Amino acid sequence: GEDVEQSLFLSVREGDSSVINCTYTDSSSTYLYWYKQEPGAGLQLLTYIFSNMDMKQDQRLTVLLNKKDKHLSLRIADTQTGDSAIYFCAESARGNNRLAFGKGNQVVVIP
Amino acid sequence: GAVVSQHPSWVICKSGTSVKIECRSLDFQATTMFWYRQFPKQSLMLMATSNEGSKATYEQGVEKDKFLINHASLTLSTLTVTSAHPEDSSFYICSATGITYEQYFGPGTRLTVT
Numbered sequence: 001g002e003d004v005e006q007s008l009f010l011s012v013r014e015g016d017s018s019v020i021n022c023t024y025t026d027s028s029s030t031y032l033y034w035y036k037q038e039p040g041a042g043l044q045l046l047t048y049i050f051s052n053m054d055m056k057q058d059q060r061l062t063v064l065l066n067k068k069d070k071h072l073s074l075r076i077a078d079t080q081t082g083d084s085a086i087y088f089c090a091e092s093a094r095g096n097n098r099l100a101f102g103k104g105n106q107v108v109v110i111p
Numbered sequence: 112g113a114v115v116s117q118h119p120s121w122v123i124c125k126s127g128t129s130v131k132i133e134c135r136s137l138d139f140q141a142t143t144m145f146w147y148r149q150f151p152k153q154s155l156m157l158m159a160t161s162n163e164g165s166k167a168t169y170e171q172g173v174e175k176d177k178f179l180i181n182h183a184s185l186t187l188s189t190l191t192v193t194s195a196h197p198e199d200s201s202f203y204i205c206s207a208t209g210i211t212y213e214q215y216f217g218p219g220t221r222l223t224v225t
Contacts, residue, residue: 041218041219042115042204042218044216098157099157101155102154103153104154
């Protein structure tokens with residue numbers, strides 16, 4: 001089955017880098033995602049990575065995937081106050097558009 | 112593009128009444144829509160998956176007679192919480208997929224049952 005684990009809270013100073021981690025258990029996961037949720041709002045897809053990739057960079061975001069350890073991380077460079085939010089990782093399997101979400105990681109950016 | 116809306120954004124209802132939440136894909140045809148429930152400071156829990164024109168598939172533990180889902184068109188799905196109770200108070204989020212597997216999420220509906 002699908003089980004996604006995340007740590008809970010991270011505070012970071014504005015301008016620093018922040019790293020959020022996630023582990024998953026389903027080895028059949030094909031797509032792994034990072035979503036951002038601001039207070040009282042829905043989820044915004046930030047980026048995703050295919051399971052055959054090790055790394056993906058998109059502007060300030062870098063996703064690293066260690067498929068052997070089933071570990072996914074999101075690095076946000078030059079963190080801004082607007083990055084304060086809850087970040088969820090999620091996975092889906094090939095041919096299956098159902099998402100399994102982690103518990104979320106709240107990031108608080110200190111000015 | 113790929114905008115999903117929900118209505119209402121916030122609703123308060125009395126215990127025992129029913130409330131309907133709408134989810135619309137505004138600029139694409141949504142072949143599949145998903146309904147999630149999110150408790151404070153917790154993750155999203157998938158409640159059900161609905162495909163246009165067919166019955167919804169509910170996740171284990173979700174009462175289909177209590178959470179009625181209708182996906183009558185390619186741009187609209189509704190979730191009706193019947194005979195609502197305070198424990199049904201939650202944040203309900205829908206998402207939709209079109210021809211790709213990417214899910215686009217609505218802004219959520221906060222339901223408070225008094």
